[in-house]
Amino acid sequence: MKYITYIIFCLLVISANSQTEYEQEIRSKLENLSSQQPGLNETVSISVSDAPIGDFLSAIAAEHKLNISVDQKLNILISNNFTNAKVTDVMMFLVLQYELQIDFIGEILFFKKRPKIVKTEVPKPKSLDINYRTDNTFLSVNLKNDTLYAVAKEITEKSGRNVVASPNVRQKLVSAYITNRPFE
Known part of the structure; x- marks a missing residue:
């Protein structure tokens, strides 16, 4: 019984820490901005197939009166079907699925590709x-x-x-x- 309780505890801790700091930061900023832009709290129902991500985000922006800009270098075709999904959840999905970054400039959301983080390992000192x-x-x-x-x-x-x-x-x-x- 103690073993099962320990496993359940470990799984809960792992799931609680599964969100990355970046994901938490973006989600927090979207929630803060949603008080100024109620369109972020609205639901969206949209289905696209092989549509440029810029067109997809522009359609959401027009429908929900949001200020969204997309980097011209972002050439991603998406195929998604969302029914009654919260706009912020759709944005978080896109950020995570396509490794995007959202820059918040006042009330403007600027979507671009997230730069790759290169981890440099510190070389271990040579043993003499x-x-x-x-x-x-x-x-x-x-x-x-x-x-x-x-x-x-x-x-x-x-x-x-x-x-x-x-x-x-x-x-x-x-x-x-x-x-x-x-x-x-």
């Missing part, structure tokens, strides 16, 4: 091949184009002895192979 034996204080290193700062830091961490590199040489690259040499 440095070994220090505490029993005989021998140091072994195998370095290939590593910064002197990173080498000094790693030797300090492994040996417990402070190694300091001068600021003017910290970014110098070093390559070396040393096996079991005393570290003094």
Whole structure:
């Protein structure tokens, strides 16, 4: 029984967090604007097949007295059938389905393609091949184009002895192979 309760709880948490921040932001802005433009709260019944999205949004704008503009670069053909759907829900559907962005300029809604977000991963720091034996204080290193700062830091961490590199040489690259040499 506890297991089932836990699963249900997890599903509720997941569904509550399923909306993206962007979706929540757009929905909030549409709700705020709907107090000034009641057409956003009206329902729409429309059916289109292979219609340009600009024409579709223009038809909704004309019918519900809304100020909508569509980017000319937005060349999307849509086929949809909506019956008694709230105008804001139709707009949210289009935003999510076709990865659109709505810019709010006063009471004007400007639809355009949402720019792709490129996630850049921060490269993980290279692990340095440095070994220090505490029993005989021998140091072994195998370095290939590593910064002197990173080498000094790693030797300090492994040996417990402070190694300091001068600021003017910290970014110098070093390559070396040393096996079991005393570290003094």
